[in-house]
Amino acid sequence: MFMRSALMLGIVAVTGCLTLTAHADNGFGEPAGAEDIARVYLSIFPDGENLPEGSGTATQGKAVYEMYCAACHGMEGEGTLANKLVGGRGTLDGDSPDKTVGSYWPYATTVFNYIRRSMPYTAPMSLTNAEYYAITAFILNKNDIIAADHVLDKQSLPKVSMPNRNGFVNAYPDIPEEYDYMH
Amino acid sequence: MANDAQNLPRVAGNGLLDRRLFMRTLALGAAGTATAGVSLADPVNKGQPEWMLAPGATTEEYGTPSHFEMARTKRWTVPPAGQAATGRSIAAFTPHHQLHGTMTPSGLHFEVNHHGIPDIDPDRHQLVIHGMVRQPMKFDVAALTNYPTETHNYFLECSGNSGRLWADKPTPANLDMTHGLLSGSEWTGVPVATLLDEAGLKKGAKWIIAEGADSGSVSRSIPMDKAMNDSMIALYQNGERLRPGQGYPMRLLNPGFEGNTSIKWIRSIRVTDRPAMTRFETRTYTDLMPDGKALQFSLGMDVKSVITRPSNAMVLIQKGVYEVTGIAWSGNGRITRVEVSADGGRSWADAALQGPVSPIMLTRFRIPWEWDGSPAVLQSRAYDEAGRVQPTRTDLIAARGTHGSYHFNGIHSWGVDEKGEIAHVYA
Numbered sequence: 001m002f003m004r005s006a007l008m009l010g011i012v013a014v015t016g017c018l019t020l021t022a023h024a025d026n027g028f029g030e031p032a033g034a035e036d037i038a039r040v041y042l043s044i045f046p047d048g049e050n051l052p053e054g055s056g057t058a059t060q061g062k063a064v065y066e067m068y069c070a071a072c073h074g075m076e077g078e079g080t081l082a083n084k085l086v087g088g089r090g091t092l093d094g095d096s097p098d099k100t101v102g103s104y105w106p107y108a109t110t111v112f113n114y115i116r117r118s119m120p121y122t123a124p125m126s127l128t129n130a131e132y133y134a135i136t137a138f139i140l141n142k143n144d145i146i147a148a149d150h151v152l153d154k155q156s157l158p159k160v161s162m163p164n165r166n167g168f169v170n171a172y173p174d175i176p177e178e179y180d181y182m183h
Numbered sequence: 184m185a186n187d188a189q190n191l192p193r194v195a196g197n198g199l200l201d202r203r204l205f206m207r208t209l210a211l212g213a214a215g216t217a218t219a220g221v222s223l224a225d226p227v228n229k230g231q232p233e234w235m236l237a238p239g240a241t242t243e244e245y246g247t248p249s250h251f252e253m254a255r256t257k258r259w260t261v262p263p264a265g266q267a268a269t270g271r272s273i274a275a276f277t278p279h280h281q282l283h284g285t286m287t288p289s290g291l292h293f294e295v296n297h298h299g300i301p302d303i304d305p306d307r308h309q310l311v312i313h314g315m316v317r318q319p320m321k322f323d324v325a326a327l328t329n330y331p332t333e334t335h336n337y338f339l340e341c342s343g344n345s346g347r348l349w350a351d352k353p354t355p356a357n358l359d360m361t362h363g364l365l366s367g368s369e370w371t372g373v374p375v376a377t378l379l380d381e382a383g384l385k386k387g388a389k390w391i392i393a394e395g396a397d398s399g400s401v402s403r404s405i406p407m408d409k410a411m412n413d414s415m416i417a418l419y420q421n422g423e424r425l426r427p428g429q430g431y432p433m434r435l436l437n438p439g440f441e442g443n444t445s446i447k448w449i450r451s452i453r454v455t456d457r458p459a460m461t462r463f464e465t466r467t468y469t470d471l472m473p474d475g476k477a478l479q480f481s482l483g484m485d486v487k488s489v490i491t492r493p494s495n496a497m498v499l500i501q502k503g504v505y506e507v508t509g510i511a512w513s514g515n516g517r518i519t520r521v522e523v524s525a526d527g528g529r530s531w532a533d534a535a536l537q538g539p540v541s542p543i544m545l546t547r548f549r550i551p552w553e554w555d556g557s558p559a560v561l562q563s564r565a566y567d568e569a570g571r572v573q574p575t576r577t578d579l580i581a582a583r584g585t586h587g588s589y590h591f592n593g594i595h596s597w598g599v600d601e602k603g604e605i606a607h608v609y610a
Binding site: 099180 | 298329392408451465478
């Protein structure tokens with residue numbers, strides 16, 4: 001690999017003139033501090049890395065769901081303006097596959113991660129971590145994956161067993177031969 | 184249209200002609216000088232169009248297309264403008280049946296904005312690189328602008344492009360709806376590898392998790408071999424700063440990968456040893472196979488082509504020679520060959536490729552075709568330098584079924600009837 005950065009010139013436009021700055025070290029980035037990282041580090045991994053404190057159950061989540069989610073996803077998760085969340089188990093290899101949290105999503109951490117960073121659609125990240133745990137619990141309970149009083153928190157969420165956990169086949173870097181039209 | 188068709192060099196069935204043939208044009212009767220009815224008392228400008236009779240409009244600081252063109256050449260948006268319950272359209276499709284060349288005008292580039300388009304102040308936006316690096320780093324727009332840049336022509340295609348062609352019936356939709364989640368641009372930016380090198384990868388780093396600054400913070404896991412090979416943080420599209428719908432002020436661009444991985448408004452790269460299994464690589468952008476399993480990280484966009492003219496937005500008004508033209512592309516590299524058939528795939532002829540042919544970019548092809556007034560089925564079939572060949576729809580479905588939703592790259596067919604009317608058909 002060639003040398004990416006030997007000597008570079010920094011150019012700053014200042015109202016009509018250009019300031020040239022010789023820059024001899026490794027680049028133009030600045031060290032990022034803990035606050036910089038905390039603000040952008042929303043990702044949560046299937047093993048539970050980066051899950052926040054807090055907890056919730058489906059029983060607690062019912063009211064939160066009805067307040068913030070039901071308008072688009074339906075009172076029972078049946079889907080109206082937005083995606084259906086409940087049902088569809090056993091349909092993936094049939095004529096009308098029904099991809100829901102219960103039938104398709106492989107990780108409970110993904111459900112929590114997505115809801116927490118993106119929902120409610122018009123006010124993402126506006127609820128508390130406990131409320132996001134409770135909403136997740138409500139949706140999983142509606143899919144008969146956990147009991148109504150099952151407490152979801154940073155320890156228990158990664159242990160939830162999703163029905164379609166083994167339903168995915170890695171296709172990188174190549175599509176497996178049995179699904180490739182050139183074989 | 185040529186008037187001497189019987190002598191034209193035929194190269195395949197149903198009227199396909201040699202690609203090297205220059206199209207002969209008919210002089211359709213040059214307009215004669217209009218002198219009748221002019222009297223000596225008339226001003227010289229009598230009969231001239233009104234736009235020549237007085238100085239025109241001022242010269243703009245930022246130019247826009249003709250308002251005549253703005254009224255007829257536009258993206259199809261979903262939901263249609265003004266009809267969305269949420270108040271916003273979340274996707275726009277490039278009208279390839281109205282465009283020529285290979286470079287999509289920035290304002291007609293396709294967009295999918297799952298959570299709307301953020302209005303980002305470039306002076307307050309930064310990209311943070313963290314995780315398995317020796318020194319977490321942050322880069323604002325001014326810092327990134329200082330790096331040596333790279334410029335490449337790349338297509339971007341949503342893996343959902345042509346999704347409606349999985350359906351069991353052909354569609355009356357125009358090419359925007361069937362192939363409009365595809366565009367080509369010149370992109371300029373900084374290699375991701377430059378920034379990862381600066382932060383210093385730790386041993387075992389195998390993925391980056393890229394996240395945007397939109398209200399859904401859309402995120403994807405990208406294999407490290409891709410990120411270190413040719414991914415870039417793009418700052419410019421077609422020479423100007425990115426437009427808001429393309430990720431202003433900075434976006435990830437993963438050449439040849441499905442479009443959603445090229446995270447717009449990028450603000451975070453987490454370096455890890457494993458994928459995050461985000462919503463957009465589990466629930467969405469995974470391809471359901473007939474056995475109920477789903478392909479995950481089906482990231483590459485395979486070889487594909489489509490005839491853009493003629494199309495079902497047009498009617499052939501008389502027998503004669505027409506130019507058949509379209510676009511071909513592959514995420515695997517360069518297009519090496521495009522064949523065209525006028526008889527539904529029974530015989531094929533090589534089309535001319537418009538050079539220079541750039542890797543991972545739209546390539547335009549052309550071939551002359553003499554329509555004799557009888558029914559015809561026009562198809563194109565692309566080949567790439569990786570040895571991939573665009574499959575028939577039948578072969579594609581035999582391998583993957585019809586529920587995959589994404590990555591439809593089958594051969595597309597235009598049926599032409601005796602009246603010269605054109606429709607999408609399965610052939």
